[in-house]
Amino acid sequence: MDANLHTLFAKHVPDPAAACLIVPNGPVVSYGDLDALSARIAHALVDAGCRAGDRVAVQTEKHWTALALYLACLRAGLVYLPLNTGYQRAELEYFFGDAQPRVVVCGAERLGVVAAAARGATVLTLDHHGGELLDRAEGRPSGFDTVRRDADDLAAILYTSGTTGRSKGAMLTHRNLASNALALVQAWGFTRGDVLLHALPIYHVHGLFVAIHCALLSGSRMLWLPKFDAHEVMALLPKATVMMGVPTFYTRLVAEPSFGRTQTDGVRLFVSGSAPLLAETFHEFETRTGQRILERYGMTETGMITSNPLDGARLAGTVGPPLPGVSVRIVGEDGATVEPGAVGGIQVRGPNVLKGYWNLPEKTREEFTADGWFKTGDMGRWTPEGYVEIVGRAKDLIITGGLNVYPKEIEERIDAMDGVVESAVVGLPHPDFGEAVTAVIVARPGHRLTEAQVIAALKAEIASFKVPKRVVFAVDLPRNSMGKVMKAELRRKLAAPA
Numbered sequence: 001m002d003a004n005l006h007t008l009f010a011k012h013v014p015d016p017a018a019a020c021l022i023v024p025n026g027p028v029v030s031y032g033d034l035d036a037l038s039a040r041i042a043h044a045l046v047d048a049g050c051r052a053g054d055r056v057a058v059q060t061e062k063h064w065t066a067l068a069l070y071l072a073c074l075r076a077g078l079v080y081l082p083l084n085t086g087y088q089r090a091e092l093e094y095f096f097g098d099a100q101p102r103v104v105v106c107g108a109e110r111l112g113v114v115a116a117a118a119r120g121a122t123v124l125t126l127d128h129h130g131g132e133l134l135d136r137a138e139g140r141p142s143g144f145d146t147v148r149r150d151a152d153d154l155a156a157i158l159y160t161s162g163t164t165g166r167s168k169g170a171m172l173t174h175r176n177l178a179s180n181a182l183a184l185v186q187a188w189g190f191t192r193g194d195v196l197l198h199a200l201p202i203y204h205v206h207g208l209f210v211a212i213h214c215a216l217l218s219g220s221r222m223l224w225l226p227k228f229d230a231h232e233v234m235a236l237l238p239k240a241t242v243m244m245g246v247p248t249f250y251t252r253l254v255a256e257p258s259f260g261r262t263q264t265d266g267v268r269l270f271v272s273g274s275a276p277l278l279a280e281t282f283h284e285f286e287t288r289t290g291q292r293i294l295e296r297y298g299m300t301e302t303g304m305i306t307s308n309p310l311d312g313a314r315l316a317g318t319v320g321p322p323l324p325g326v327s328v329r330i331v332g333e334d335g336a337t338v339e340p341g342a343v344g345g346i347q348v349r350g351p352n353v354l355k356g357y358w359n360l361p362e363k364t365r366e367e368f369t370a371d372g373w374f375k376t377g378d379m380g381r382w383t384p385e386g387y388v389e390i391v392g393r394a395k396d397l398i399i400t401g402g403l404n405v406y407p408k409e410i411e412e413r414i415d416a417m418d419g420v421v422e423s424a425v426v427g428l429p430h431p432d433f434g435e436a437v438t439a440v441i442v443a444r445p446g447h448r449l450t451e452a453q454v455i456a457a458l459k460a461e462i463a464s465f466k467v468p469k470r471v472v473f474a475v476d477l478p479r480n481s482m483g484k485v486m487k488a489e490l491r492r493k494l495a496a497p498a
């Protein structure tokens with residue numbers, strides 16, 4: 001049987017004339033329009049030499065044609081590799097060197113940087129002006145025979161940063177994506193009548209898979225926003241029935257004095273994830289709108305793992321029980337399941353769990369237990385209701401505005417700077433971003449490095465969401481008896497009022 005995710009989407013297309021994407025101040029794109037464009041793009045990719053299993057790396061703005069490109073990759077059996085739009089040359093060189101894409105697609109304004117990093121790949125442009133990819137697609141047939149895929153074949157590779165500072169490519173199969181999408185549509189009660197307000201980026205699991213797949217598998221519509229803007233979202237919410245967001249969306253909405261029921265009464269479901277939603281935000285949102293945000297938990301490697309219920313108690317500070325078909329266990333250092341209520345490492349098993357890390361068989365083995373469970377790296381506990389409560393991240397990952405920053409990557413860059421002895425990067429609570437990247441630097445005696453110089457140097461090298469918001473100079477770093485920097489202590493000190 002063909003397990004191509006695109007075949008599953010095709011089964012759920014309502015009337016081809018039905019709207020799929022509504023772009024404010026832009027077109028209404030029907031399911032038929034999207035299908036025809038994705039078929040043409042699939043032909044163009046095949047013409048460019050792409051064969052089943054080849055990678056197509058994509059760093060584009062969130063234009064609606066980028067969705068057609070994603071679907072084109074699926075139906076042509078290609079492996080979609082989305083990249084954060086903030087990634088700069090050094091990062092791109094690493095991804096392209098590792099994944100060896102056949103084709104790289106980027107906006108025209110990025111062409112110079114991308115082409116310089118792309119090695120032997122064919123580089124094609126795609127943005128709101130059009131681009132070479134669409135030029136090549138034009139006039140090609142509006143039908144395309146979906147390439148058969150096995151459930152275990154790769155549909156996408158999403159890079160997650162590694163704690164060593166090296167990103168790992170999570171290999172996601174058609175089974176991984178399809179099983180998770182079907183579970184979510186069911187769990188969140190998606191139907192054709194839904195209108196999903198989509199303001200998330202589409203290079204990340206949340207906006208790309210969770211949001212888009214729910215809409216496509218229920219034949220519903222998406223209000224397609226290029227980015228989150230609180231005023232625009234407030235203006236559009238009366239036309240939506242569901243919104244998905246990172247916690248930052250919700251803190252920004254409740255910060256608007258005029259935000260309330262006028263905008264939200266027609267919305268049946270607000271979903272939050274990618275980072276912890278503060279209980280304070282949850283309660284404030286309920287006070288203002290009468291609605292309880294549904295918080296769920298997942299990660300790039302596994303898709304969604306747990307979700308608060310659609311019907312039933314949504315508990316602030318918890319991420320709900322495991323989704324149907326997904327198993328979760330919480331284990332201690334010894335690998336044995338902990339007592340209910342005790343904190344341990346969260347492990348997951350199910351059809352949603354990644355096939356492995358691209359080119360890293362050893363790393364893949366390390367991240368799975370001998371009996372086949374994936375180690376999430378998150379710490380949590382069971383509540384008496386059987387919900388998961390996440391208490392922290394084992395590896396000091398920083399999540400800022402819903403995006404992951406691994407301290408090690410930033411520390412290595414700072415340490416390489418002239419005049420730096422060593423550094424530590426931590427996340428400090430931030431009302432808007434959730435966490436703010438903060439660097440502590442031990443400089444060489446007599447060196448006059450400034451905060452502004454460090455920030456400017458990093459901005460030229462890496463995506464700005466990773467650049468520290470604040471740089472503090474210290475005489476030394478707190479270390480434990482094993483010589484490890486005590487980040488928890490550092491965070492406490494930095495967060496304390498001066």
Ligand code: AMP
Pocket residue numbers: 160205272273274275276277295296297298299300301319376377378390393399403404
């Ligand atoms: P990513 O792979 O970028 O989706 O990041 C996954 C990580 O985000 C998880 O391992 C968690 O640490 C964190 N995360 C995702 N959702 C939640 C949530 N609802 N509450 C707390 N942490 C979350």
